[in-house]
Amino acid sequence: MVTASRIRNLKGKRKISMLTAYDYLTARILEAAAIDIILVGDSMGTTILGYPTTLPVTMDIMVAHVAAVKRGAPKTMVVADMPFLSYGVSEEEAIRNAGRFLKEAGADAVKLEGGKDIAPLVEKMVSLGIPVMGHIGLRPQQVLKSGYQVAGRTEADIENLSEDAKALEKAGIFSLVLEGTTEEASRLITDMVSIPTIGIGAGRYTDGQVLVITDMLGYEPDHQYKHNKTYANLYNTIFSAVVQYKEEVEMGLFPSEEHVFHQK
Numbered sequence: 001m002v003t004a005s006r007i008r009n010l011k012g013k014r015k016i017s018m019l020t021a022y023d024y025l026t027a028r029i030l031e032a033a034a035i036d037i038i039l040v041g042d043s044m045g046t047t048i049l050g051y052p053t054t055l056p057v058t059m060d061i062m063v064a065h066v067a068a069v070k071r072g073a074p075k076t077m078v079v080a081d082m083p084f085l086s087y088g089v090s091e092e093e094a095i096r097n098a099g100r101f102l103k104e105a106g107a108d109a110v111k112l113e114g115g116k117d118i119a120p121l122v123e124k125m126v127s128l129g130i131p132v133m134g135h136i137g138l139r140p141q142q143v144l145k146s147g148y149q150v151a152g153r154t155e156a157d158i159e160n161l162s163e164d165a166k167a168l169e170k171a172g173i174f175s176l177v178l179e180g181t182t183e184e185a186s187r188l189i190t191d192m193v194s195i196p197t198i199g200i201g202a203g204r205y206t207d208g209q210v211l212v213i214t215d216m217l218g219y220e221p222d223h224q225y226k227h228n229k230t231y232a233n234l235y236n237t238i239f240s241a242v243v244q245y246k247e248e249v250e251m252g253l254f255p256s257e258e259h260v261f262h263q264k
């Protein structure tokens with residue numbers, strides 16, 4: 001079992017690697033590659049479910065995918081992302097939902113978007129034994145209010161982010177995602193807090209990095225993001241395989257003798 005305190009203790013020793021995953025097969029590969037943390041992000045709404053935003057993702061969808069990921073990566077820390085409005089309505093409902101991730105899906109921790117506003121809820125969760133990862137900066141669940149905007153462009157904004165980070169640290173989070181944040185802001189926050197920061201589009205000085213698996217594997221060549229690095233081109237690989245299969249079926253080349261069963 002990988003505990004939150006083990007991840008927390010990596011700060012200052014070595015950088016932390018985190019990737020998203022949404023299914024059993026991918027989780028198996030990430031565990032084999034010894035990735036430190038697998039995040040079952042609500043980004044699954046846009047990346048694999050085809051929604052325009054993350055907002056339609058429900059608890060039931062998340063629980064099913066977190067459970068699949070945990071089956072594929074039983075020895076890796078799996079963090080379950082709390083979807084839109086699964087924690088904003090009441091403290092009771094939020095804790096029950098976080099509990100579902102740990103009890104039904106086998107998650108090791110939950111992640112919540114938000115700053116000082118959610119610090120009292122985070123404190124309560126942590127006191128109950130639920131490890132919490134924070135998430136500030138660009139917050140995709142706020143898209144209808146503010147769009148997707150890089151955070152930390154001004155002094156006032158950096159001050160605001162710093163206050164959020166401090167409040168969450170005090171509430172007991174074991175790590176903090178900084179998304180879409182200027183390098184200046186994320187460096188300052190990383191130096192300021194005792195817990196590891198994990199950046200996506202937050203520059204070079206965070207304690208760890210996270211990427212969305214479908215972005216880094218190149219599933220959507222039309223979607224290029226400044227923060228992302230494409231380590232593979234799975235769109236082309238899968239497309240070529242499917243085209244070849246179709247041609248071989250049409251030409252009667254597949255199946256061949258090696259794929260055929262014969263009567264005894």
Ligand code: KIV
Binds near residue numbers: 041135210212
């Ligand atoms: O949902 C997600 O994948 C995330 C990461 C981008 C941090 O929150």
